[in-house]
Amino acid sequence: MIKNLVLYFVLGCVAIFTTSCHKEFTKLQKSGTVEQKYKAAIKYYNEADYYYAGLLFEEISPLLKGDSTAEKTQFYNAYCNYYQSQFQLSSYLFKNFYATYANSPFAEEAFYMYAYSMFKDSPTFNLDQTSTLTAIDALQTFINTFPNSKYADNCTQNLRDLRTRLEKKAYEKAKLYYKTSNVGYPGLANYKAAVITIDNFAREFPDSPYNMELRYLQIISQYTLADNSIYSKQKERFEKAMSLYESFKDKYPTTTYDNELAGIYGKSQKGLTKVLEIEEKIKKAKEEYEKEQAALRAEAATESKD
Known part of the structure; x- marks a missing residue:
């Protein structure tokens, strides 16, 4: 009970003090x-x-x-x-301060805090990354403007963090195309989108630790796309699946995906062989047809002379 009384007394004092401060501020x-x-x-x-x-x-x-x-x-x-934590507003105010007082002793710090506020406002990787791109631009501009600043190392680390965020976003986007793919319409188009997106990811993030996994998914996507394509597109797509596999083995000689990918490579070879056999049959049939047509034309020409 005594403890409760002490607590009530403390709370009462705090309330009185807060009210008094508020009145003083309002006045x-x-x-x-x-x-x-x-x-x-x-x-x-x-x-x-x-x-x-x-x-x-x-x-x-x-x-x-x-x-x-x-x-x-x-x-x-x-x-x-x-x-x-009003980072959007603070970034605006710091940027405005720098624009107004470029020669101020606070100018460099204001520019940094503008960029850092943008960094703090950048969302997690699974949300829209427009503000992340703006933050990257602001941080890079600061480093270019003040290369010897005491804040330069912090900016460099912030840039790494933001680029990692973009990398994770791009990785999840590429995987999403693969996850939402299926052999029916329109899911088959997502296999094609996965292949293209993974190529884009590798160009943008060549040293990413996600590249091996994504290249593995790319081979599966390319093979599945080829296997379920119309005949006229299968040859090119099977050849690309095989080419992707060969590039994968050159870069990653030993992985946990080896057995599965070797199986896909074998299926791609068989698929390509089947397509080439059909092409050969079509070619021979076309030649036979052209011979028959030539014979008929020759026979018709002989009869007309008679």
Whole structure:
């Protein structure tokens, strides 16, 4: 019971103190001068009360244009939003600060914080990555502009993190085409899309640890596409499946996929052999037909002379 009383007393004191602070802040907002608000905002900021500090900085910022305190007001206001995880707004404010005060001693830090805020706002790999691309551009621009900055190493690491995120997104996209493929319409088209997407992935991320798995899935996709294609497209597609397998073995001589892929390679050879046999039969049939037609024309010509 005593513990409960102590708890209630502490909570009551906190409530009284919070109410008192709120009243004091409201009074300052209504009747305080710009100078008083600026000093109070700095005090709130130094005490890590970024909510109240941000409200005051935001309020007085338009009133300080040309004033010596205008620069710090905008800079701290950007940080207030950053510390409250308002990363889109903080990136905008830091970028605007750099554009306005390019010669400021805070300019380099503001540019970095603009890029870093974009980095913090970048979503997980499974969401749209438009803002990730914007963040990459901002971080790279910072490194190009301030190559010797103390923030350069952080930017480089941030860039690696974001590119890994894009890599994971592209990997999942390629796998999704494979997972949603089937031999019926329209699922067969996804095998073709998987093959193309995996090629694109390998070009964009040549050193990715996902490449071996994706190349394995590409061979399966290409073989399945060939095996279920119309006759006129099978030769080219079986040949590509075999070519993909041979390239895979050159790059990855020993893998856990060896037995399965060797089986697919054998099936591709048989499929190609079957197609070539049919082509040969069609060729012979065409030659026989042309001979018959030539004989008939010759016979008709002889009869006309008679």
